[in-house]
Amino acid sequence: MEPLLAVVAGVLYATGLYLMLRRRLAQLIIGLGLLSNGSNILILAAAGVTRSTPPLIQDPSLPASQFADPVPQSLILTAIVIGFGVLAFALVLAHRVQRSAGSDDIDMIGPDSVTASPEQPDPA
Amino acid sequence: MLLTLPILLPLATAIALHLLPERRTLLRVVAFAGALMILGAAAAILVRVASQGIQVLQVGSWPAPYGISLVADLFSALLVVMVGIIGVAVTASSFAGVDPRREAFGYHSLIHIVLMGVSGAFLTGDIFNMYVWFEVMLIGSFVLMSLHRTRAQLHAALTYVGLNLLASAFLLTAIGLLYGQAGTLNFADLARAWPERRTPGLDAALSMLFLTAFGIKAGLFPLFFWLPASYHTPPAAVGALLAGLLTKVGVYAMVRVFTLLFPDPAASVYTALLAMSAVTMGIGVIGALAQHDLRRVLSFNLVGHIGFTTVGLALWTPASLAGSILYVLHHMLVISTLFLVSGLFLRQRRTTDLRMLGGLYRTQPFVACLAMVPLFSLAGVPPLSGFVAKLAVVGPMLRQQHYALAAIALTVSLLTVLSMARVWEEAFWKRATDHASEPVHRRRLGGAILAPVAFLVILTVGFTVAAGPVFGLATRAAEQLLDRDGYVRAVLGEGSARAAR
Numbered sequence: 192m193e194p195l196l197a198v199v200a201g202v203l204y205a206t207g208l209y210l211m212l213r214r215r216l217a218q219l220i221i222g223l224g225l226l227s228n229g230s231n232i233l234i235l236a237a238a239g240v241t242r243s244t245p246p247l248i249q250d251p252s253l254p255a256s257q258f259a260d261p262v263p264q265s266l267i268l269t270a271i272v273i274g275f276g277v278l279a280f281a282l283v284l285a286h287r288v289q290r291s292a293g294s295d296d297i298d299m300i301g302p303d304s305v306t307a308s309p310e311q312p313d314p315a
Numbered sequence: 316m317l318l319t320l321p322i323l324l325p326l327a328t329a330i331a332l333h334l335l336p337e338r339r340t341l342l343r344v345v346a347f348a349g350a351l352m353i354l355g356a357a358a359a360i361l362v363r364v365a366s367q368g369i370q371v372l373q374v375g376s377w378p379a380p381y382g383i384s385l386v387a388d389l390f391s392a393l394l395v396v397m398v399g400i401i402g403v404a405v406t407a408s409s410f411a412g413v414d415p416r417r418e419a420f421g422y423h424s425l426i427h428i429v430l431m432g433v434s435g436a437f438l439t440g441d442i443f444n445m446y447v448w449f450e451v452m453l454i455g456s457f458v459l460m461s462l463h464r465t466r467a468q469l470h471a472a473l474t475y476v477g478l479n480l481l482a483s484a485f486l487l488t489a490i491g492l493l494y495g496q497a498g499t500l501n502f503a504d505l506a507r508a509w510p511e512r513r514t515p516g517l518d519a520a521l522s523m524l525f526l527t528a529f530g531i532k533a534g535l536f537p538l539f540f541w542l543p544a545s546y547h548t549p550p551a552a553v554g555a556l557l558a559g560l561l562t563k564v565g566v567y568a569m570v571r572v573f574t575l576l577f578p579d580p581a582a583s584v585y586t587a588l589l590a591m592s593a594v595t596m597g598i599g600v601i602g603a604l605a606q607h608d609l610r611r612v613l614s615f616n617l618v619g620h621i622g623f624t625t626v627g628l629a630l631w632t633p634a635s636l637a638g639s640i641l642y643v644l645h646h647m648l649v650i651s652t653l654f655l656v657s658g659l660f661l662r663q664r665r666t667t668d669l670r671m672l673g674g675l676y677r678t679q680p681f682v683a684c685l686a687m688v689p690l691f692s693l694a695g696v697p698p699l700s701g702f703v704a705k706l707a708v709v710g711p712m713l714r715q716q717h718y719a720l721a722a723i724a725l726t727v728s729l730l731t732v733l734s735m736a737r738v739w740e741e742a743f744w745k746r747a748t749d750h751a752s753e754p755v756h757r758r759r760l761g762g763a764i765l766a767p768v769a770f771l772v773i774l775t776v777g778f779t780v781a782a783g784p785v786f787g788l789a790t791r792a793a794e795q796l797l798d799r800d801g802y803v804r805a806v807l808g809e810g811s812a813r814a815a816r
Contacts (some may be wrong), residue, residue, distance in 0.1 A: 269443070
């Protein structure tokens with residue numbers, strides 16, 4: 192199971208980084224999303240996937256190794272929540288950039304165009 | 316209980332600011348009072364840490380490696396005091412007027428959320444919790460940066476958001492791999508487990524991942540491009556907040572993680588860090604000399620001087636780390652002051668483009684003298700705080716016979732003098748341009764906008780006057796950072812630190 196998850200995580204990282212290097216804002220956002228999902232899967236794989244029982248201990252005499260480690264899942268849960276919030280913000284920001292620049296091509300959104308009005312795309 | 320105050324106070328203030336009726340003066344007073352309370356709590360923590368050693372709080376009374384610990388050693392405590400100081404200056408500067416649109420969109424509470432995130436990152440003793448505080452502070456700063464609608468500001472915010480999210484992904488990856496290797500996230504527990512979990516290959520990969528993640532946040536050489544591309548657009552007070560605090564959180568995290576988790580000075584990561592720091596110093600000042608906008612000049616200088624703060628970690632001796640700590644403190648103070656000074660220009664002339672400024676010495680000699688202190692302190696002209704900090708950074712280099720490095724540092728300082736002298740000459744000394752003689756641009760600067768600058772300038776001078784005690788504190792903080800046993804004992808209890816050697 193771990194090798195499969197490792198490959199999935201690797202593919203997600205590669206796709207995410209590739210999309211982030213593209214010119215369109217939408218691809219940047221999707222890339223960020225894939226990247227954060229990739230790191231979630233990486234945490235799951237790195238901590239080890241086991242067939243152990245849930246860590247709800249009723250009989251204290253059982254050995255600790257029999258139970259699954261709940262920490263990676265709580266880490267992933269936290270990371271998902273944070274990632275969701277941040278991604279939602281990035282989406283709104285990208286939308287506003289796209290509306291004010293009239294394009295979602297990074298090259299058309301010049302950094303030095305304070306005076307330029309939204310109707311006139313920056314030549315740079 | 317004391318350790319939670321720098322986190323709870325800004326949280327409570329931020330919530331209160333949302334609930335209060337929207338009356339400008341009321342909001343400003345509450346925000347300012349909140350910042351004063353943070354400063355008070357931070358000072359109390361510093362006094363206690365200085366007299367009684369490392370302070371630890373196990374949140375929710377969960378014992379150490381299982382729950383989240385809050386830990387304040389001298390380095391953390393000093394930085395939290397700086398958070399308080401910069402918080403006070405930034406909230407005070409809002410009395411001079413804030414863009415009403417920003418104020419209506421929760422400007423004050425966002426500042427407190429950033430302060431909360433930064434204090435949390437400085438105080439936490441758990442690496443995943445540190446990631447969470449990073450995100451808290453980032454989301455606050457994202458919103459602060461993008462509250463405006465001009466294209467340049469939106470574009471800058473987008474660059475800033477994209478690169479910082481990338482850094483967060485790298486950090487999360489490193490944390491995941493570290494957990495897989497060590498099975499714990501508590502700094503002290505990780506430090507204790509270091510000899511057993513040591514696998515050279517994975518260690519190298521992990522340390523490089525951490526270096527990349529924190530390097531982006533701190534603005535080190537190949538990873539700094541987002542910073543000058545974004546820090547020149549927000550209003551001066553926001554610039555002061557972000558420039559003073561956020562990059563230093565990256566430096567702090569680097570120092571904390573590397574001293575505890577990778578205590579092998581011969582590791583390749585330190586060679587990389589040394590090279591990156593040296594190039595960062597050079598690139599920053601050269602970039603600054605090529606710029607015409609004051610805030611871009613400052614952003615590049617901010618990057619360049621980050622190199623001074625990380626070089627001490629790379630050299631890995633108590634003296635060099637003490638130099639780094641001193642430099643971080645000095646730089647936080649001075650760069651925030653300078654961003655607030657750029658706010659004076661914005662207020663009076665509506666621009667920070669040096670070519671459009673000029674003649675300010677004639678109209679306002681007091682302001683010119685006030686601005687001179689941080690400008691030349693950044694450059695390291697004696698006897699200002701920059702000189703003390705640079706001495707503490709360059710001294711250990713010479714003693715360790717890193718002459719080339721010392722030569723780079725000193726050349727960079729000289730070029731910074733040039734860059735800062737040019738700023739002063741262009742902004743204050745040269746004859747006013749036609750643009751400046753328009754009546755609109757002849758407004759006088761009132762006390763409300765000068766007070767925060769004066770407050771920080773007085774502290775900068777105080778830094779020089781109290782150089783001895785401050786240097787003593789920095790030296791003790793550096794010794795504490797290198798005493799991993801002491802940290803482990805303080806967090807996990809006596810008898811637990813045997814394996815940490």
